Amino acid sequence: MKLLWAVSALLLSCWRTNASTAPNIITEPAEVRNQTSVELSCNLTDHSLPIKGSHWTHNGKIIEESKTTEDKSFTSLRLEKITYHSSGQYECVFHTDPEVKKTIEVKTVPHVSASKHSEHGNENDKGVMTCVSHGYPLPTDWVWFKEEDGNRKAIINGTGDRYEIKSTPNKTTLTINELSIDNDIGDYICSGTSELGTSVDKIYLRVRSRLAALWPFLGIVAEVIILVTIIFIYEKRRKPDEVNDGSAPLKSNSNANHKDKNVRQRNSN
Amino acid sequence: MPPAAGSNLGYKPPDGGWGWAVVFAAFISIGFSYAFPKSLTIYFKEIQEYFSVSYSEIAWVSSVMLASMYAGGPVSSILVNRYGSRPVVMVGGIMVSVAMVLASFGTTIIHLYLCVGVIGGFGLAFNLQPALTIIGTYFQVKRPIANGLAMTGSPVVLSTLAPLNQFLFDSFGWRGSFLILGSIVLNCCVAAALMRPVNKCAQPNPNTDSPQFNGAVTEGADADTSTELANPLPGECQDESKSKSCCSKFIDLSLFRHRGFLIYLSGNVVMFFGFFAPVVFLAPYAKHQGTDEYSAALLLSIFALVDMFIRPITGLIGNSKWVRPRIQYFFSFAVSYNGICHLLCPLASGYKGLVVYAVFFGSAFGMLSALLFEVLMDLVGAHRFSSAVGLVTIIECGPVLLGPPISGALVDIFGDYKYMYYACGILMLLPGIFFFIMHYYNYKKLEEERRQSTAGEMRTSEEAVQLKMDQNVKTTNETDR
Numbered sequence: 073m074k075l076l077w078a079v080s081a082l083l084l085s086c087w088r089t090n091a092s093t094a095p096n097i098i099t100e101p102a103e104v105r106n107q108t109s110v111e112l113s114c115n116l117t118d119h120s121l122p123i124k125g126s127h128w129t130h131n132g133k134i135i136e137e138s139k140t141t142e143d144k145s146f147t148s149l150r151l152e153k154i155t156y157h158s159s160g161q162y163e164c165v166f167h168t169d170p171e172v173k174k175t176i177e178v179k180t181v182p183h184v185s186a187s188k189h190s191e192h193g194n195e196n197d198k199g200v201m202t203c204v205s206h207g208y209p210l211p212t213d214w215v216w217f218k219e220e221d222g223n224r225k226a227i228i229n230g231t232g233d234r235y236e237i238k239s240t241p242n243k244t245t246l247t248i249n250e251l252s253i254d255n256d257i258g259d260y261i262c263s264g265t266s267e268l269g270t271s272v273d274k275i276y277l278r279v280r281s282r283l284a285a286l287w288p289f290l291g292i293v294a295e296v297i298i299l300v301t302i303i304f305i306y307e308k309r310r311k312p313d314e315v316n317d318g319s320a321p322l323k324s325n326s327n328a329n330h331k332d333k334n335v336r337q338r339n340s341n
Numbered sequence: 342m343p344p345a346a347g348s349n350l351g352y353k354p355p356d357g358g359w360g361w362a363v364v365f366a367a368f369i370s371i372g373f374s375y376a377f378p379k380s381l382t383i384y385f386k387e388i389q390e391y392f393s394v395s396y397s398e399i400a401w402v403s404s405v406m407l408a409s410m411y412a413g414g415p416v417s418s419i420l421v422n423r424y425g426s427r428p429v430v431m432v433g434g435i436m437v438s439v440a441m442v443l444a445s446f447g448t449t450i451i452h453l454y455l456c457v458g459v460i461g462g463f464g465l466a467f468n469l470q471p472a473l474t475i476i477g478t479y480f481q482v483k484r485p486i487a488n489g490l491a492m493t494g495s496p497v498v499l500s501t502l503a504p505l506n507q508f509l510f511d512s513f514g515w516r517g518s519f520l521i522l523g524s525i526v527l528n529c530c531v532a533a534a535l536m537r538p539v540n541k542c543a544q545p546n547p548n549t550d551s552p553q554f555n556g557a558v559t560e561g562a563d564a565d566t567s568t569e570l571a572n573p574l575p576g577e578c579q580d581e582s583k584s585k586s587c588c589s590k591f592i593d594l595s596l597f598r599h600r601g602f603l604i605y606l607s608g609n610v611v612m613f614f615g616f617f618a619p620v621v622f623l624a625p626y627a628k629h630q631g632t633d634e635y636s637a638a639l640l641l642s643i644f645a646l647v648d649m650f651i652r653p654i655t656g657l658i659g660n661s662k663w664v665r666p667r668i669q670y671f672f673s674f675a676v677s678y679n680g681i682c683h684l685l686c687p688l689a690s691g692y693k694g695l696v697v698y699a700v701f702f703g704s705a706f707g708m709l710s711a712l713l714f715e716v717l718m719d720l721v722g723a724h725r726f727s728s729a730v731g732l733v734t735i736i737e738c739g740p741v742l743l744g745p746p747i748s749g750a751l752v753d754i755f756g757d758y759k760y761m762y763y764a765c766g767i768l769m770l771l772p773g774i775f776f777f778i779m780h781y782y783n784y785k786k787l788e789e790e791r792r793q794s795t796a797g798e799m800r801t802s803e804e805a806v807q808l809k810m811d812q813n814v815k816t817t818n819e820t821d822r
Contacts, residue, residue, distance in 0.1 A: 194514055200390075285445075285517030292524035296531055303534040 097164070097174040104154070104178040106268055112176050113148035114164035124167040131160040131208075141167075156183035156207030181269040183207045184262060191275055193251045195282045201246045201275045203262035210241035211264030211271075219259040219274075227260075251279045352541040353481075359537060360479035364487050366535035370430055370472035372494030373529055374465045377437070378406045380502035381457070384515045391515070392450045402453050404742060409462020410469065411738035417470040418731025419591050426471035427536045433467025434529030436460055441523030445516045457519075468529050470730050471536070473714050477723035478539045484718065485665065489656020489711040496649040496707075500642075593728035600786070601720035602729060604779045606736060608772040612676060613740035615768030616709075618748035618761065619683055619702065620644070626758045632692050640699045647703030648710075655711040669784070672716045673776035675708040680770030687759035 096117040104110050116123065126147045128138035138149055147164055159180040165173040183206045193199030205211050216237055217224040227246065229237040236247040244264070248256055257279050263272040354360075382403060389399045420429045440460035447453050472491065480487040509518035596602045623644065627637035655675075658664055664671050682698070682705050689698045714730065721729045751761045 192511075192514055194516060197516075280514065280517070285513045285520045289520050289524045292521070293527060296524070296527045299531045300534045303531070307537060 097166075097172060099164070099174050099176050101176070103176065106180060108154055109150075109152045110154065110178070111148055111150045112162055112164070112178075113146065114166075114174060114176075116145040116166055116168075116172065121168045126164060126166045129163045129165060130158075151178065154178060154180060156180050159208040161208065177208070179209060179268055180207050182209070182211045182264050182266045182271050184211070184264040184271040184273050186262065186273045186275045189273075189275055190278065192278050192280060193248070193256075194280050195253055196250055199248045199251050199256065199277055199279070201248075201260055201262070201277065202243065203264070203273055203275075204243050205241070205264050205271075209266050209268070211266045212241070213265040214239040214244040215263045215265070216244070216246045217261040217263065219261060224261060248277075253279045253281060352539075354479055354539065356480055356482045360483075360487065362535050363475055363479050363537070364490050366430075366532035367472035367476055367487075367491035368494035369498070369532040370433075370468040370494070370529055371491055372498030373437075373526060374410065374469040374472075375495035376499035376502050377461075377465060377526065378403055378410070379499055380506050381406075383503070383506045384510060384518065387510070387515050388450075388453070394450050398450060402450075402458055405454050405458030406462040406465070408738060408742055409459050410465045411734045411741060413463040413466025414470060414734030414738075415592060415731040416463070417466045418727045420467070421471045421474050421727045422591060425538050426475040427533050427538060429467050429471045430533035430536060431530050433464045433471075434527055434533060436464030436467065437529065438464075438523045438527045440464060441519050441526060445519035445523070466734075468532075470727065470734070472532075473730055474723075474727045475536050475539075477718050477726050481723075483660060485659030485668065485712075485715050486653070486656040488715040488718070489653045489659065492711045492714070493649060493652040495710065496645045496652070500645055500649070592731060593725050594732075596721065596725060596729055596732060599721060599725075601783055602717075604776070604783060605717055605720055606733060608676070608776050608779075609733065609737060610740055611775075612769055612772040613737050614744045614747070615680075615683070615765035616744065617741065618745045619686075619765050620706070621745045622748065622752070622758065622761065623699065623702075627692075627695055629758060630692075630695065632695070636692060640695055643696060644699045644703040644706070647700050648707040651704045651707035652711040655708045656715075659712060659715060667784070668712070668719055669716055669780040670777065672709075672712045673773050673780060675705065675712055675773075676776060677770055677773030679705040679709055680766045680768070680773055682766070683762045683769060684766030686762045686766075 098115045098117060100113045100115070101110065104112075112128075114126075123143040123145055125139070125141035125143070127140070128135045128147070128149045135149070138147075140147070145166075147166075149162065149164070151158055159178050162176045162178060163173050164176075165171055184203055185206075187202040187204060191199060191201050203214075214237070216227040216235075218227055219225075227235050227237070229235065234249050236245075236249070238245045238247075244262055246260065246262070257277060260275045260277055261272050262275070263270055385396075385399045385402070389396060392399075417429060417433075437460075440456045443460075444453055444456035447456060473488075476484065476487050476491055506518065506522075509521055513521065624637040624641055627640050628634065632640075659668055659671060679702075682701050686698050686702075689695055717729055717733065718726050748761045748765065751764055752758055755761075
């Protein structure tokens with residue numbers, strides 16, 4: 073029994089010493105939720121290891137201005153005006169051997185934006201609307217609404233085989249098949265929800281009539297036919313004149329000469 | 342003095358008058374032929390998403406169209422030789438129009454390959470060759486200017502079509518745009534209506550048999566028969582023009598024994614490998630250097646603007662009395678200038694360097710394009726130009742299609758654009774030097790042949806005079822008795 077206690081105490085102390093010799097970084101704050109500005113700080117508690125410097129990374133990318141070669145065990149990073157650009161995973165990295173680092177998550181409400189705020193579709197063709205999201209964390213739920221008379225009507229995937237919704241954390245697509253001018257023109261709202269909140273954006277869908285392109289087409293074809301006709305008529309009217317210039321005058325001249333000759337002969341006689 | 346190679350045409354080309362309307366018509370036809378395939382690329386992204394195909398599959402549409410346009414060259418030449426320019430351009434315009442209208446109703450990517458690619462490409466081929474051929478029949482003295490002006494159609498129509506396509510796409514989507522483009526391309530039929538066959542009877546024939554610097558007179562055996570039709574009678578005019586030797590052949594394969602034609606063909610085949618690739622890669626290279634997308638697009642606009650103005654200017658220079666007799670050297674200079682531009686491109690640093698390169702490249706490209714067909718006309722003569730251009734385009738088909746992908750492969754292998762520019766520079770400089778040497782040799786041979794033929798003529802005319810004098814002496818002797 074005593075042997076068991078001794079062994080367990082030895083193991084516990086070994087583990088404790090291992091735990092205490094592993095560098096411990098205290099982060100302040102542990103997590104940032106929906107704040108406008110914050111100061112992130114990391115404090116390396118174990119001073120036994122030599123520190124050659126430190127830096128911060130944002131989503132894996134090194135922040136150049138945070139690089140330092142000072143051997144301080146405390147490093148901080150100030151974030152002013154936190155938007156969805158600056159949200160993400162921040163890591164403080166100490167240049168020890170081996171490197172030690174710890175992550176602080178900066179979370180904001182997701183930013184949802186439409187790829188295009190005005191979409192077009194052709195009648196009886198399909199119309200596609202896309203919304204993307206940036207920030208951290210990305211939405212876990214996407215919902216599409218159609219705005220009708222000031223009310224939002226939720227669109228459920230697969231109703232009437234016309235609506236298809238495909239969603240991934242950073243992108244959602246609403247496809248409407250067989251667009252009709254009466255029913256489908258209007259505002260569509262995509263809404264993305266994450267643990268921190270919901271964000272929306274609006275897209276206006278325009279449906280073009282099938283015959284919309286037909287009028288310019290017919291207009292230009294008519295213009296071409298008119299021009300070609302004018303050019304051919306002009307050429308036909310000029311052509312007989314040109315041919316006459318070459319051949320007819322010869323004949324007419326000879327006739328005139330002949331007549332003159334007759335006149336002269338008669339006169340002489 | 343510009344060479345009077347028109348003496349072998351059998352008539353004196355108008356060199357003006359309705360010729361300028363024909364130049365305008367050729368401007369439109371050539372413009373659509375070259376600019377249409379390039380401007381369609383604006384729709385590719387949307388069509389790619391619509392049909393859910395990969396980028397290379399959609400790029401095939403452009404390649405098939407270009408390939409059909411070049412492969413249709415000989416067919417077009419045969420038809421022009423048989424029927425003249427006007428019907429062929431009319432048919433070509435209708436073909437492209439029908440192709441675009443059918444494509445707008447297409448449901449698979451294969452429809453686009455067939456409609457836009459094959460039928461559209463053939464239709465454009467039927468526009469290009471006749472337009473070039475008819476300039477040769479209307480112009481002799483002012484032909485370089487006419488060619489330069491007609492070739493300006495390509496950048497002008499491209500600059501017009503590019504924003505127009507964007508506008509059509511935003512307003513009507515790709516299907517509606519294809520429908521409307523089908524009607525716009527029908528304007529080629531208007532151009533066809535303007536291409537009145539030249540009136541070969543109205544002008545008196547000067548009968549100046551002074552073949553100076555043109556190889557066509559001494560080398561073209563079949564062309565000599567037309568000099569016999571020097572003064573056609575008005576009544577027989579219409580029939581003569583149909584049975585003229587220049588129009589009755591299907592396609593003139595004896596060109597492959599023509600020295601000048603072979604020089605032109607061999608140089609061009611090498612040159613075309615490096616001709617289009619720098620244009621294709623100008624914007625990507627700029628983006629690679631770090632410029633933003635808008636500035637990269639601006640580079641292309643600068644290039645197109647310089648190109649647009651340099652073509653008529655090149656025509657004017659080519660027409661001047663110092664350059665016209667030795668226009669082949671001017672062409673060799675243009676090719677070499679292109680090569681040097683590309684070799685020096687990697688030295689351009691920063692955006693300003695790229696702008697300078699775009700200006701120089703634009704002028705080089707325009708100079709070369711304006712002279713490309715003028716020198717062929719100068720070498721083979723207006724008679725055989727139709728067959729010549731058909732043979733040249735089908736043989737150039739390979740380099741034109743393979744050039745950009747090979748350059749792209751070079752960029753991918755080395756990860757740097759400068760090797761591609763070095764390769765293109767060499768591929769243009771070598772033909773340029775080749776042209777200089779070969780044309781120097783060619784001009785010398787032509788001088789020799791001309792001297793021999795005039796010496797032969799003088800001998801025969803001396804003998805004829807001697808014979809006449811003997812006859813006169815004989816008759817006077819007889820009358821005396």
